Amino acid sequence: MASAAHTCDALVVGAGYIGCAVAAALAAAGVRTALLDRGPIPSGASRANYGNVQVQDAELAHSLPMVTAGYRRFATLEAELGCSVGYRRVGSLLLIETAAQQQIMAARLPTLHAAGIVAELVPAEHLAELEPLLDYRRIAQDAILRPMAACYHADEGQVSPFQFMAAFLRVGRRHGLAVHPHTEVTGFDIAGGRLVGVRASAERFSAGVTILTTGAWTPRLGRLLGRDWAIPHVHGQALVTERSDLRLNNHLSSAAFFEAMHAGEGDASAGETRPASAVLAVAQTADGHFLLGEAGASTEDLGAHATGQGQAAVAREVMRVLPVLARLRVLRGWAAPVAFTADSLPFLGPVRDLPGLILATAFKSTVVVTPLVGDAVAQWVCTGRTDLDLTPFSPDRKMAVE
Amino acid sequence: MRVELAVVGAGPAGIAAALTATAAGVEAILLDSQPRPGGQYFRTAPPGVAENVRSDDFSRPMRDRATEVATTNRPLLRQLTASTVQVMTDVLVWGAFPADDGQGWKLALHGPHAPARLTARALILATGAYDRPIPFPGWTLPGVMTAGGAQAFIKGQRRVPGRRFLLSGAGPLQIAVAAGLVQAGAEVVALLEASRPGLRDLCHAPALWGQWGRLAEAVGYARTLLAARAPFRLGWAVTEARGNEQVEEAVICRLDRDGRSITRRTETLAVDTIIIGYGLIPSTALSRQLGCAHEYRPDRGGYVPRRDAELRTSLRGVFAVGDGAGIGGAELAQIEGRIAGLAAARDLGRLSDGAAQAALRREQPDLARQRRFAAMLGALFTPLPGLYALADDATIICRCEEITLGDIRRAVAEGATDANEVKGLTRAGMGNCQGRVCGELVSRIIAAEAGRAGEAVAIAAAGCFTARPPIHPLPLAALAQADGL
Amino acid sequence: MQKMQTSVPAFIVHVDGRPVAAHAGETVAAVLLAAGIRIFRRTAQRGEPRGVFCGIGVCYECLVTVDGAANTRACVTVVAPGMVIETGQAERHNHAR
Numbered sequence: 001m002a003s004a005a006h007t008c009d010a011l012v013v014g015a016g017y018i019g020c021a022v023a024a025a026l027a028a029a030g031v032r033t034a035l036l037d038r039g040p041i042p043s044g045a046s047r048a049n050y051g052n053v054q055v056q057d058a059e060l061a062h063s064l065p066m067v068t069a070g071y072r073r074f075a076t077l078e079a080e081l082g083c084s085v086g087y088r089r090v091g092s093l094l095l096i097e098t099a100a101q102q103q104i105m106a107a108r109l110p111t112l113h114a115a116g117i118v119a120e121l122v123p124a125e126h127l128a129e130l131e132p133l134l135d136y137r138r139i140a141q142d143a144i145l146r147p148m149a150a151c152y153h154a155d156e157g158q159v160s161p162f163q164f165m166a167a168f169l170r171v172g173r174r175h176g177l178a179v180h181p182h183t184e185v186t187g188f189d190i191a192g193g194r195l196v197g198v199r200a201s202a203e204r205f206s207a208g209v210t211i212l213t214t215g216a217w218t219p220r221l222g223r224l225l226g227r228d229w230a231i232p233h234v235h236g237q238a239l240v241t242e243r244s245d246l247r248l249n250n251h252l253s254s255a256a257f258f259e260a261m262h263a264g265e266g267d268a269s270a271g272e273t274r275p276a277s278a279v280l281a282v283a284q285t286a287d288g289h290f291l292l293g294e295a296g297a298s299t300e301d302l303g304a305h306a307t308g309q310g311q312a313a314v315a316r317e318v319m320r321v322l323p324v325l326a327r328l329r330v331l332r333g334w335a336a337p338v339a340f341t342a343d344s345l346p347f348l349g350p351v352r353d354l355p356g357l358i359l360a361t362a363f364k365s366t367v368v369v370t371p372l373v374g375d376a377v378a379q380w381v382c383t384g385r386t387d388l389d390l391t392p393f394s395p396d397r398k399m400a401v402e
Numbered sequence: 403m404r405v406e407l408a409v410v411g412a413g414p415a416g417i418a419a420a421l422t423a424t425a426a427g428v429e430a431i432l433l434d435s436q437p438r439p440g441g442q443y444f445r446t447a448p449p450g451v452a453e454n455v456r457s458d459d460f461s462r463p464m465r466d467r468a469t470e471v472a473t474t475n476r477p478l479l480r481q482l483t484a485s486t487v488q489v490m491t492d493v494l495v496w497g498a499f500p501a502d503d504g505q506g507w508k509l510a511l512h513g514p515h516a517p518a519r520l521t522a523r524a525l526i527l528a529t530g531a532y533d534r535p536i537p538f539p540g541w542t543l544p545g546v547m548t549a550g551g552a553q554a555f556i557k558g559q560r561r562v563p564g565r566r567f568l569l570s571g572a573g574p575l576q577i578a579v580a581a582g583l584v585q586a587g588a589e590v591v592a593l594l595e596a597s598r599p600g601l602r603d604l605c606h607a608p609a610l611w612g613q614w615g616r617l618a619e620a621v622g623y624a625r626t627l628l629a630a631r632a633p634f635r636l637g638w639a640v641t642e643a644r645g646n647e648q649v650e651e652a653v654i655c656r657l658d659r660d661g662r663s664i665t666r667r668t669e670t671l672a673v674d675t676i677i678i679g680y681g682l683i684p685s686t687a688l689s690r691q692l693g694c695a696h697e698y699r700p701d702r703g704g705y706v707p708r709r710d711a712e713l714r715t716s717l718r719g720v721f722a723v724g725d726g727a728g729i730g731g732a733e734l735a736q737i738e739g740r741i742a743g744l745a746a747a748r749d750l751g752r753l754s755d756g757a758a759q760a761a762l763r764r765e766q767p768d769l770a771r772q773r774r775f776a777a778m779l780g781a782l783f784t785p786l787p788g789l790y791a792l793a794d795d796a797t798i799i800c801r802c803e804e805i806t807l808g809d810i811r812r813a814v815a816e817g818a819t820d821a822n823e824v825k826g827l828t829r830a831g832m833g834n835c836q837g838r839v840c841g842e843l844v845s846r847i848i849a850a851e852a853g854r855a856g857e858a859v860a861i862a863a864a865g866c867f868t869a870r871p872p873i874h875p876l877p878l879a880a881l882a883q884a885d886g887l
Numbered sequence: 888m889q890k891m892q893t894s895v896p897a898f899i900v901h902v903d904g905r906p907v908a909a910h911a912g913e914t915v916a917a918v919l920l921a922a923g924i925r926i927f928r929r930t931a932q933r934g935e936p937r938g939v940f941c942g943i944g945v946c947y948e949c950l951v952t953v954d955g956a957a958n959t960r961a962c963v964t965v966v967a968p969g970m971v972i973e974t975g976q977a978e979r980h981n982h983a984r
Contacts, residue, residue: 040823047826162826169817179817242834242875242958243931245980288980292878305693306870308497308510308519308887315881326879327981329958332836333870435944437912437965442943448912448965532945542948544925544938551942554962559917563939647936648925685945801940802947804932834947834958875947875958877981 004203008034008178010381011198011207013185013221014214016046017161017366020168021374022211027175029378034205035169035177036198038184038217042165045215046366048236048336050283050291051164052251053157054365056092056119057258059344060108062392063364064115069388070369074157077371081167086160086286091250093122093131095147095280095321101255104262105151119153131249133322142323156251158283159367168374188225195356209381211358216302216337218347218361225354230399231347231362233337235301237310238281238293241328248284252321256280261344278310278317290325292318296338306335340364341399348373348393350380359395405431405488406750408509408522410495410688413441415724415735416528417478420487422743423526427752431488431520433511439489441530442550443732444476445557478736490516497871498525498692499887506719507692510887512876518884524719524746527689528739529726531682531703535839536785538792539642541678542801545649549576549679552583562588564675568652570594570640571679573783574620579677581623584630591673593627594638596657596680597783609778612771641668641792643676652676661786680785682729683842689715689722690869698862701780702728704842705866712745712762713738721746730776737769787856790846799847800840802833810844814851820865821845834875837867898968903975915961915972916942916949924974927951927961931978957981 012023015037023035037043053074058067078084096102105121112119127150128135136146169179180200187199189206197206212218216233256279281293295310295317311333319326339362341347347359360377363369376388409420412434420432432439440446482489493513501508506523533548540546547563549571555563556579566589569576580593610617627634635654641663642653656667683704690696694707695716706728707715715722721742724735741762748758793799795808805828813827821844824830830844831837837844842861849860872881900909902922909918916939919927926936928950940948944963953959954971957979961972973979 040820040826041817042823042826166816166827173817181819181823239878239881241878243978243980244982246982306497308499308508308871308884311497311871311881312884312887315878315884319878319882324982326882327877327956329834329875329877329981330872330881331832331834331875333872335870436963532943533941542935542937542940544927544936547939548941551939551962554942555917555920559914561917561920563920563942648938801937804930804935834950835945839941839946 006034006178006203006205007207008032008205009208010034011036011205011210013037013198013210013212014044014217014361015041015165015179015181016044016213016215017049017165017370018360018363018373019213020165020172021370022213022360022377023177024168024172025374025378026381027172027177029382030175031378031381033172033177034180034207035172036180036183036185036200036205039182041169041179041181042162043181044217045236045336045338046161046165048238048334049161049367050238050251050281050293051086051159051161051367052090052283052365053087053159053368054092054251055117055156055368056112056151056153057094057253057365058117059364060111062345064111064117066369066372066388067365068115068117070372071155071157073371081171083167083170085164085167086158088158088286090156090158090283091130091152091154092156093127093250093252094151094255095252096149096151096255097145097147098259099148101259102149104258105255108151108258117153118155119151122150122152124148131252133246133248133324139324140322143321144323145320151255152250158251160286164367164370185221190354193355195354209356209358211360211377213360215339215361218339218359220302225357227351229347229359229395231339231341233302233339234296235299235310235335236293236338237295237306237314237333237335238291239311239314239330239333241290241292241325241330243288244290244325244328245288246324248282248290252280252282254280278313280317280321282318282322289331290328292325292330302337306333310335343399346393347395348376349390349395352394352396403517403519404521405429406522407431407524407526407746408433408507408520409526409528410509411441411528411530411724411726412436412439412489412491413528413530413724413735414443414478414732415726415739416441416526417444417482418736418739419526419528419721419723419743419746421478421481421485422740423747423752424485424487426744426747428747428750431490431522433493433495433509434489434491435494435513437491439482439491440476440479442553443735444479445554446479447558447560492516494874495688496873496876498688508887510871510884512880519887524749525721526739526742526746527707527715527720527722527726528724528735529685529688531684531725531729532838533678534680534683534703534785535843536678536680536789536792537797537799537807537843538640539794539797540644540649542798543643543645543649544647545645545674546643546676546678549579549677550682552579552677556582556586562586565589566591566673567675567677568592568594568640568654568671568673569677569679570596570638570654571677571681572596572785573679573681573779575681576677576679577620577623577627579679580632581626584626584632590627590630590632591671592633592635592654594640594654595634595636596639596661596786596789598637598657598659599782603782606778606781609774613775616775639663639789639792640676640678649674649676657786657788661788662791663788680789681783682725684728685726685838687836687838687869687873689720689726690866691871691873692717692720694720694722698858699728700784700858700861701777702730713742714745719749728776729780730772731779734769734772734776737765737772741765741769790850790856799843800828800830800833802835802839803829805830805840807847810847811851814848818848820848820863821867822865824848825867831867836869836873836875841867900966900968900970900972902972909966909970913966915951915953915959915964915966915970918966919951919961919972919974926975928975929978952979
């Protein structure tokens with residue numbers, strides 16, 4: 001079979017949130033761009049995401065400028081994109097179960113406040129005002145888990161994941177973006193020490209610059225280049241229920257994540273497989289479906305298989321906190337490998353020693369920074385510089401060993 | 403709970419598989435989500451329900467005792483009752499996963515009397531099939547139902563689900579339904595067969611050889627219908643259902659050779675119930691959720707698991723039989739059930755290679771005959787492409803989420819190229835039925851929008867919705883109680 | 888209404904607030920059709936009437952509320968004495984309280 005050859009100025013590999021936004025921003029800037037994904041488009045962990053625009057859970061040392069600037073973009077995003085992304089303002093409640101968690105969350109507040117993020121600790125007796133589903137005198141009488149407090153931040157949001165990605169794809173296509181689903185990168189082309197393109201089975205894409213927005217698949221591609229990028233993944237699972245007339249006012253999640261990070265537990269080392277355990281993550285779509293999660297299991301496998309064990313773990317965790325949802329019917333579950341890094345910082349920026357390659361992946365909270373990162377990458381490609389300081393996110397940084 | 407073999411689905415295929423394996427000494431359990439075994443083909447009414455005599459608005463009791471006797475006295479069901487097969491009814495298998503020791507499969511169960519999980523070294527999937535939807539304007543009105551659904555009322559509840567009936571479809575199932583309705587005293591206003599078998603279809607005549615029981619049955623139906631003077635038309639179909647809140651009239655149309663309606667030749671009939679019978683789609687939610695490899699075979703009803711000569715799927719220890727692995731009817735289902743039962747018994751060490759080979763060889767002539775017959779039905783009665791053009795932009799395709807043909811076309815125009823992309827953009831397939839009804843319709847629309855309407859390769863390229871657990875909606879509390887999965 | 892001649896236990900179920908006779912082994916769908924009810928529910932977006940379609944528990948059209956459990960398939964649910972069945976309203980929701 002004859003090889004198909006494509007030429008473009010910029011090639012984006014991985015059509016999740018970041019990939020779609022980067023491809024759209026490049027195309028809109030007049031760059032001849034192609035977007036590839038090994039699966040359908042949109043794809044990856046982004047398909048399995050709630051669409052939460054998260055702010056208060058940001059990594060504190062280096063991410064706040066990006067997160068706060070990212071959040072501000074949402075005020076004008078729909079107007080810029082010319083269509084709805086299902087954006088609405090939603091608050092966030094990080095539920096605190098232990099004294100250790102409370103200490104950790106309290107310690108975060110000064111840094112958050114200094115960045116203009118007005119999160120506050122709310123004692124248990126005031127939770128019901130913010131979130132009626134946590135009213136332990138009435139609707140939540142059967143709850144086993146009654147948080148001792150919560151960290152509350154009003155200014156967060158939610159988008160509809162598919163509408164969000166579709167909006168970027170629409171903008172991109174309007175500006176000539178070429179979209180290639182079901183096209184898996186199988187090799188890279190290097191000439192004169194520069195990355196000049198990729199191969200996907202019998203097809204060849206040559207490009208002046210290649211941007212990898214490939215999440216959990218990034219290390220696999222890195223190995224093709226002889227790189228050992230430290231981007232492990234966790235197998236995340238969640239459930240969606242039928243519509244309910246119960247109203248969830250805020251995203252609910254658990255401060256347990258911060259406790260684990262603080263204790264240096266991180267996640268299993270490479271090669272170890274652990275069964276699913278669940279950490280609370282509850283949201284609700286605009287039309288009333290509850291999004292329930294999330295179970296994480298460590299596994300080398302990049303397959304997105306929902307397991308009964310993971311689903312049961314999610315259900316048990318949610319029932320501890322929100323037994324009022326007991327009779328709600330789960331319509332489906334899904335799973336995806338979700339990339340993360342040991343320091344909670346993304347891989348964002350050019351790769352030293354390989355001109356022509358940029359990484360933009362493994363974000364802690366992706367949605368909030370998606371439009372901003374799209375613009376930043378486009379700015380880098382077009383001008384060689386960015387307004388955003390990318391130094392802490394360098395793909396070449398040494399990862400601290402816990 | 404642990405067994406050697408779990409058979410999922412107690413229709414003809416599943417019962418045959420369980421009986422065969424148990425006779426060879428396998429410790430087997432037969433699971434079904436209905437209250438009684440039999441599946442659709444051998445559906446039985448609860449004891450005594452035929453004696454209820456009422457006159458009602460929309461439903462009349464069956465007057466025909468003979469059919470009831472015939473169905474309840476099915477030899478296979480009697481054999482099952484007399485056997486030592488463990489049968490568990492009212493239980494749903496909502497997911498299946500590799501066992502922790504890699505030696506078999508864990509089934510996640512939900513039911514009032516069922517444990518949360520069951521481990522089996524081997525699985526035989528006999529999950530049956532359901533009616534193929536053909537959308538047309540007004541098809542969501544109460545009063546439009548499928549031939550399989552009508553049969554469920556007739557056989558299972560001894561009730562006639564309406565008063566004035568129009569039947570429209572392709573193939574023998576609706577003939578059986580029409581005969582049943584007529585015998586029950588219902589008014590069949592018209593029976594429409596969309597296909598127009600012609601001289602060239604005589605090449606299939608040899609497939610009828612040996613099908614004496616079926617031919618006798620068909621003659622019986624024909625006599626019933628002729629005696630009742632039930633109007634029968636070849637090459638016609640219902641194209642619209644009309645009514646205020648429920649079916650009040652139906653528009654029917656003559657079809658051309660491709661199944662497209664010839665709009666000058668339409669009639670309007672006053673009916674309250676429209677039964678559509680366009681064949682069956684295999685139920686593959688469980689085999690897909692498990693991860694068996696599938697292929698798109700329009701001659702076998704759609705997506706079917708790939709199987710070898712002994713009906714093993716691509717997963718070790720998992721067999722698939724009956725209509726759930728490709729539409730073929732009740733006789734073929736039983737033969738396949740026996741084959742898988744024998745092969746599973748050999749795998750589990752309960753049958754020697756020699757004994758298994760001999761028994762499998764004995765099944766081959768019947769297998770070949772039934773496969774020929776199934777192929778003939780597939781060739782004659784696969785719905786013509788024009789029937790899929792009855793829907794217009796305002797017609798609902800995803801019934802659960804109320805997504806129209808126009809919505810799906812817009813998503814394709816936006817760039818969606820496969821079923822999962824359309825699902826993400828439109829929500830089609832995200833409702834209660836988990837895409838069972840609209841799934842293939844969406845893939846057909848994608849192919850049609852690419853100018854390749856009805857082409858199997860294009861429909862297959864559009865794929866199908868990903869199947870994940872739970873394969874039926876379940877209350878959150880039920881998932882929470884699923885221990886040790 | 889003809890007199891019932893049956894050796895099967897008959898009992899009362901409640902359909903939209905009124906008592907209806909039913910028999911052991913009957914499905915909710917059969918009882919509703921016998922009671923003259925074909926519109927089982929209304930859709931969430933458009934409020935359109937829906938009833939029995941596939942009849943075998945696959946299509947989830949025949950949803951009614953049974954003993955407070957919303958979105959229950961009438962065609963695969965067997966009646967029990969005293970069962971409370973509600974039909975025809977706009978989409979109902981499930982919660983524990």
